[in-house]
Amino acid sequence: MRAKSSDAWNDFWFRPVDDRGLVVARTVSAATALWLVLSRPDLPSLVAWPRELWSGVSPSLAARYLIGAPLWAEQAAFVLLHVALVAVLAGAWPRVAAFVSALLLYHFASFEEVMWHSVGPYFRGFTLPLLGLFVVSFAPSPKRGVRSADHRWPVALVQVFVVLHYLLPAWAKLTTHGLDWASGAVVRDAIVATATAMDQVPPAAYRVAASPFLCGLIGVVTLGMELLSPLALVSRPAAIVLVALAVVGHVGIAATMGAVFLALPMLVVLLPWERA
């Protein structure tokens, strides 16, 4: 029994594969992060905001995110983050560049929600790329034409991070609502409460909320997809189905609740790139 589970562990994490999956994981993590930081050019300026707006940030929270440097240092670090991400994409000192990128992303990602968050700092798309960059920085650089266990475990770990992004919400829903979460009523209430928080209501919100059938369908498919998401780690067809359903789901969330899943490109890591 113990030998069997050890074999399963080794087969999942350490079976020798080619370098394609690792190259994709590294590229997608860096590209997603670069897309986000290029979209947030004034992130460092937050440190120059009035102290009244920083008054709710405790010294320990600031220390957790390494916040406290002057504006010029933040601006220099932000430039370094761009350079490091480009270096990862170009394959120039990729492990060091990925490590530096991940550390700086951890710091700058906190800026967007350090002053306020209610449900945990998800940091608007930065979470998965930064975990991905840490992992690829820990792994030996990919070697073309070589089958190696060191090509496998980093990809598998990044895939686990992506799958947990779906599995843990299912767990949270079940522990909060039980199977009732999949009933149309809970989905409808979530859509109406979320969609009406903005000035304009997302285009499909009221139409979907008014349909018990659609709300019920969304509830069942969402919870089912999230609970079955670990299958994507062991089955190529399941990975393709999960990616397709997740993309449809995120488009649906944007159309009904207005929320955009900015780490969407990271789903690519789940696709079957590597060959044994």
Next chain:
Amino acid sequence: MTDLLRAGSLAVFIGLGLWAAAARDESRRRRAVSVLIGYVLLVFAAVAATGRDDWPFSAYRLYAKHYDPTDVYSRIEARVVDDSGREWPIDPYAGSPLPHIIVSMVLDGRLRSLDDQGQDRVGAFLLARAEEVRRRRAEGRRASGEGRLGPFSAPHGILPWLFDRAPPEGLARPYRAIRFYRAHWRGVDRWQGRPRELTLLFEYPRPEGAAP
């Protein structure tokens, strides 16, 4: 203390990763990687079991919350006034790099604990930011917070067109004042077409005769 423990959990992850990275022969590396993986799974199990966040190891509890559309929701809404006295929605990028909705939440949390001078400093800051964005838009340029990739820039987590912004006539004249309102609504009421109710909290600069 909790924050430092959370930072510590990431530090352990990094330490184990560096241990794996430093291992030269394959069997040692495999052992180190197995410890790293075990640690990650343990942290996520703890986060899931307790429901407490340990970002970047998150429990992702967002849509597990109880939402009740008959509850009264509220947030702070800022509006700007031009030099002809007309009021316009503040540009959603005036508070960049913070997402517009987060600015609203930050104001909600902070304004009530500030004295008048503190509120005025916040008002002056946001008014200057709003005026800067207005000037750029009036010149046909994008707000600086909209990113370096033009239309391909990532939105701030919410579809940007769901937040009102001033129409072209609202960009023509300089902004001279900013008003902070508390907006109240119930989801069910908005669904039936009823608008949010706005209650004025304060205006910067304070109208003549008002404190301080």
